Amino acid sequence: AGYAASLKEREKNRKYLTNATSLGHLCHPVAVEVYGRWGEAAEEMLREAARLAPSTLDIPYGHFKTEWSIRLSTCLQKENAEILSSKLLSIVGKKTGSKQAQQPSAR
Numbered sequence: 001a002g003y004a005a006s007l008k009e010r011e012k013n014r015k016y017l018t019n020a021t022s023l024g025h026l027c028h029p030v031a032v033e034v035y036g037r038w039g040e041a042a043e044e045m046l047r048e049a050a051r052l053a054p055s056t057l058d059i060p061y062g063h064f065k066t067e068w069s070i071r072l073s074t075c076l077q078k079e080n081a082e083i084l085s086s087k088l089l090s091i092v093g094k095k096t097g098s099k100q101a102q103q104p105s106a107r
Helices: 003-022 040-057 061-096
Strands: none
Touching (some): 040 061
16 A cells, blocks of 8 residues: 555544444444555455455355455546535636536536
């Protein structure tokens, strides 16, 4: 895992782990760096899902892991783009006084 993802995973563990385990829940801190590098917990979660998938879905390990890495990364990129676009429109709208520029794009 990259350094930034490792730091974020530790931060999430400090913030959520005690409460989650006291409620009987598992806590897996998922962190993805700006350029797409996944944290170790995210990688482990994906490896475990890929390990279990063949027995229940008849999908080869490598195919499942690659396919879901791409799908999850794409979803994160789309959401990040939507957040940035919405923020930019908000800033432009405030500067121009335009209410239309403040409207988020439709999905």
